[in-house]
Amino acid sequence: MKLTIVISILLTFSLSSYAQSTYQLAVLKYSGGGDYYANPTALPNLVKFVNSQLNAGIDEEVPYVEAGSPLIYTYPFIHMTGHGNVVFSNSERENLRNYLVGGGFLHIDDNYGMDKFIRPEIKKLFPNAKLVEIPFDHAIFHQTFDFNGLPKIHEHDDKRPQAFGIFIEERLALLYTFESDLGDGWEDTSVHNDSEAKHLEALRMGMNILEFALLKGGIE
Numbered sequence: 001m002k003l004t005i006v007i008s009i010l011l012t013f014s015l016s017s018y019a020q021s022t023y024q025l026a027v028l029k030y031s032g033g034g035d036y037y038a039n040p041t042a043l044p045n046l047v048k049f050v051n052s053q054l055n056a057g058i059d060e061e062v063p064y065v066e067a068g069s070p071l072i073y074t075y076p077f078i079h080m081t082g083h084g085n086v087v088f089s090n091s092e093r094e095n096l097r098n099y100l101v102g103g104g105f106l107h108i109d110d111n112y113g114m115d116k117f118i119r120p121e122i123k124k125l126f127p128n129a130k131l132v133e134i135p136f137d138h139a140i141f142h143q144t145f146d147f148n149g150l151p152k153i154h155e156h157d158d159k160r161p162q163a164f165g166i167f168i169e170e171r172l173a174l175l176y177t178f179e180s181d182l183g184d185g186w187e188d189t190s191v192h193n194d195s196e197a198k199h200l201e202a203l204r205m206g207m208n209i210l211e212f213a214l215l216k217g218g219i220e
Contacts, residue, residue, distance in 0.1 A: 024059040025210075028080040028106070029066045032087030036080070037064070038111050042186035043079050046206040053144070053207060067092035077105045077213055081183045083113035086121050093125055100125075100166075100173040105213040108176045109183045112156050122176065126166050131176065134163040139220040140172065143208040150177055151201045153185035154192070172218040175209065182206055 027043055029036050043062045050056050065072050068091050072078065078099075088096065100106060108118060122131055134140065140163070141147040150161035161180035165172045184192050185202025194202075212218065 022057055022059075024061065024063065024075055025077045025079065026063050026065040026072075026075040028078050029064045030080070030082075030086055030088065030092075031067075032085035032117065034082035034084035034086050034114065034117065035111075036082050038081050038083060039183040039187050041188045041191065042081070042183040045188065046186045046203060046210070049203045050207050050210055054211075056210075068095050070095075072096070072099050073102070073104070075104070077107070077210065079183070080106060080108045081111045081114075083111050084117065086114065086117045088121055088125070093121075097125055101168055103217070104173070105218055106174045107209060107213070108174070109180070110176070110178045111181065111183055112154075115178060118176070122166065122174070126174075129166050129168070131164045131166060134165050134172075134175075138163075139216065140175070140208060140212040141205075143211040145204040145208055147205055147208065150180040150182070151185075151198075151205055152180060153194070153198055153202050154181035156181075170219060172212070175213075 025043060025047060027036065044060060047058045047060050047062065051058055051060070065075060065078065067088055072095060096106070108114075108122075110118065119131070136147075136149045141149060150163050152161050156179065159179045162178045163180075164176040164178065166174035182202050182205060185194060185198055186206055187194075189196060189199050
């Protein structure tokens with residue numbers, strides 16, 4: 001049975017039966033010197049929000065998982081962030097590629113400063129696939145909440161927020177969010193002095209991403 005099918009069954013069951021925690025999400029640990037550990041409250045806060053909205057039953061403990069670890073296959077959704085350099089070894093790249101081809105989902109959120117490092121690594125990860133911008137009418141923006149593209153949570157270089165993706169046989173397997181700072185918005189509001197409105201906007205977009213990745217299996 002494909003990982004995507006297993007993931008969909010798990011989430012559908014938890015939504016319909018209010019099941020207790022049955023699976024976890026994880027944050028990717030990588031090499032190169034970038035701060036993979038940035039935004040420590042981000043994904044836990046998103047999980048709590050999604051659980052409160054959808055009774056999703058996701059474990060609120062969010063572990064770190066190394067890019068080359070076999071444990072990566074136990075997590076249906078992996079989040080990656082940071083401000084600096086990113087380096088994947090050949091074996092880590094192969095492990096990530098197999099995870100994504102097998103049905104896993106990777107969300108990379110540029111926390112400002114990652115862009116020039118992560119794009120070459122994505123290209124090495126999928127040399128024959130193009131990182132394409134996701135249009136505003138894509139289903140990921142229109143799950144429980146409707147968005148006209150990514151929300152702008154923090155301002156850095158006066159650039160518009162963009163969502164990019166790697167598609168594998170029409171399935172969105174890798175989502176790269178740029179110039180949005182969703183992860184900062186998911187954090188406790190006291191960390192970045194965000195307003196409750198911006199915090200809620202970021203959480204709602206994050207919930208759309210989880211709904212699309214897990215419930216829809218990344219397919220429109």
